Amino acid sequence: MGLAYDISVSIADLHHRKLGFMSKVKQEIEILYDFLRTTHHIDKERGVRRLMRLLVFIDDLDRCPKEVVVKVLEAVILLLVEAPITCWLAIDSRVVATSIEDAYGSVFSKAGISGYEFLEKIVQLPFGRKSNDRKLPLKFNCAH
Numbered sequence: 001m002g003l004a005y006d007i008s009v010s011i012a013d014l015h016h017r018k019l020g021f022m023s024k025v026k027q028e029i030e031i032l033y034d035f036l037r038t039t040h041h042i043d044k045e046r047g048v049r050r051l052m053r054l055l056v057f058i059d060d061l062d063r064c065p066k067e068v069v070v071k072v073l074e075a076v077i078l079l080l081v082e083a084p085i086t087c088w089l090a091i092d093s094r095v096v097a098t099s100i101e102d103a104y105g106s107v108f109s110k111a112g113i114s115g116y117e118f119l120e121k122i123v124q125l126p127f128g129r130k131s132n133d134r135k136l137p138l139k140f141n142c143a144h
Contacts, residue, residue: 029079036084054085062092066099073100073122093119093128 032054040049058076061069073096080087097115101108108114120126 026079029083033083033085051084056080056085056087057090058087059090061089062095062099066102069096069099070103073118077122089123093126 036052036054039052041052042049058072061072064072076087076089093116097119100115100118104113104118108118
């Protein structure tokens, strides 16, 4: 067996450890998905059964290092796609878009893709404040 076997085993072990956590998270999410898909809420007022949904609220992502920002967004894409889960992001999109552009570097710049365009693929209903003045009402930014 020798050195080649030892190296391949070590690489496989490192790969398993790296994916091991996400694999465990994915297993737990699948259990949650199954629960949400099979559990109903009976709305007595309207006389209907409704599927359960989970709301995930991610706040202050713009205060995280750019690597964390991108990992969280990638996790949202991978783990929550077509799931009975709604995810809300409370972020400063300017900071998050810049973090995305920095993380993907020349790949995005060569393709002519901005961090905002990446966010548009994730965020379905963007809304926010026109400025940092908290006295101003929220203004919805829905595309026509």
